[in-house]
Amino acid sequence: MNWIKGKITGLFMVLPGLAASPAQADFALNMRQGVTPISREIYDLHMIILWICVAIGALVFGAMFYSIVRHRRSKGAVAAKFHESTLVEVIWTLVPSLILVAMAIPATRTLIAMEDTSDPDLTIQVTGYQWKWHYRYLDDEVSFFSLLATPSDQIKNRSPKGENYLLEVDEPLVLPIRKKIRFLLGSNDVIHAWWVPDLGWKRDAIPGFINESWTWIEEPGTYRGQCAELCGRDHGFMPIVVEAKTEEEYRQWVESRKVAQRSEQALAEQEWGLEQLVERGEDVYNKICAACHQPGGVGIPNVFPALKGSPVATGPVDAHIEIVMKGKQGTAMQAFADQLSDLDIAAVISYERNAFGNDSGDMVQPAQIKSAR
Numbered sequence: 001m002n003w004i005k006g007k008i009t010g011l012f013m014v015l016p017g018l019a020a021s022p023a024q025a026d027f028a029l030n031m032r033q034g035v036t037p038i039s040r041e042i043y044d045l046h047m048i049i050l051w052i053c054v055a056i057g058a059l060v061f062g063a064m065f066y067s068i069v070r071h072r073r074s075k076g077a078v079a080a081k082f083h084e085s086t087l088v089e090v091i092w093t094l095v096p097s098l099i100l101v102a103m104a105i106p107a108t109r110t111l112i113a114m115e116d117t118s119d120p121d122l123t124i125q126v127t128g129y130q131w132k133w134h135y136r137y138l139d140d141e142v143s144f145f146s147l148l149a150t151p152s153d154q155i156k157n158r159s160p161k162g163e164n165y166l167l168e169v170d171e172p173l174v175l176p177i178r179k180k181i182r183f184l185l186g187s188n189d190v191i192h193a194w195w196v197p198d199l200g201w202k203r204d205a206i207p208g209f210i211n212e213s214w215t216w217i218e219e220p221g222t223y224r225g226q227c228a229e230l231c232g233r234d235h236g237f238m239p240i241v242v243e244a245k246t247e248e249e250y251r252q253w254v255e256s257r258k259v260a261q262r263s264e265q266a267l268a269e270q271e272w273g274l275e276q277l278v279e280r281g282e283d284v285y286n287k288i289c290a291a292c293h294q295p296g297g298v299g300i301p302n303v304f305p306a307l308k309g310s311p312v313a314t315g316p317v318d319a320h321i322e323i324v325m326k327g328k329q330g331t332a333m334q335a336f337a338d339q340l341s342d343l344d345i346a347a348v349i350s351y352e353r354n355a356f357g358n359d360s361g362d363m364v365q366p367a368q369i370k371s372a373r
Helices: 002-020 037-070 086-115 247-268 274-293 317-326 342-354 366-372
Strands: 122-129 132-137 142-146 173-176 181-187 192-196 201-205 211-215 221-227 239-245
Touching (some): 037 086, 122 201, 173 247, 201 211, 317 366
Antiparallel strands (some): 132 142, 181 211, 192 221
16 A cells, blocks of 8 residues: 555656656647648648537437437326438438538648649759668759767666657757758658647658658748657657748758768768877767767667677778678668768768777778779
8 A cells, every 4th residue: 555655646747747747749639730831721620510410419319318308207208209300311411411511622732732732943852771861862963871869878767858759859940931842752671750749730741752742831930740650669769840931941950961061072072080080970970870889889789789899880981981882681681782981881881980999990991982883
């Protein structure tokens, strides 16, 4: 009995902290209206259907309760004896049919509008990877990966959760407002689902198949979502962040991205020193590899192999390059040839061969990765 009392007391001590936590989801009894015309159409349609259902429920249950009370046995009511009535059958068939047609007309109009991806101002290819998103702006020749940015200390409960816990990324998807934007959604590995509630729709990203959708964002702002498909053990660590900007701000962002991409290409043509490669490789490792192989390179026993003293990180350089670029079938080791630049692959391999006490002194140049491709 004392044990139960202790548990109850502990629960009441924890609940106030949970209520005050900034990381908890917003509590709402209704779906959100969103920030696009389609999302508002969906919301309005939802409310129309809701009130139709409320009216039907009030009418049906009102008639039932009235009949139960008015014609109860204690008042001497006697059950009426009658058989089928053609008029009644026509009424209870015709009325629901008319209601369904009345509901179907606006629903069909909205569904058709949702599927109309014609005449876009901008097209973006979205590809799901375990567990990140790749965005490619087909009209502006800009592309990048977007990864979870929540610090690992928050995930492992070593520091307080942030306001946007598990809903923050290193590179948000930047979009212009008041432009029709078409999305082409696919996947590199398993089924994912791209979902931002404020946009009013969700689409599956399926390997070998292209799904289409579109949006028109009315106001600048930051809108958050996540993968809505159970895509693997880290399914909950695959957020989406959309930053909607004015047309002028968007064009400035595009130009800055192009400058950054040209700068990155120029860096890949240079010869790098070991210290520079290791420094850059550490950043890449912590961002891409540490979730599985752990920050200290010790891995997770029977799940992810350690890199500390491993045959891969201390063996032939060519074999190390091959496994990073091509992955390893039958394991969680992905192929990073399409996910990382020549420079980043060279840097992370150089880091792995000189960190965790491996100290091989080996370094890999971007030119070697370019040649290996």
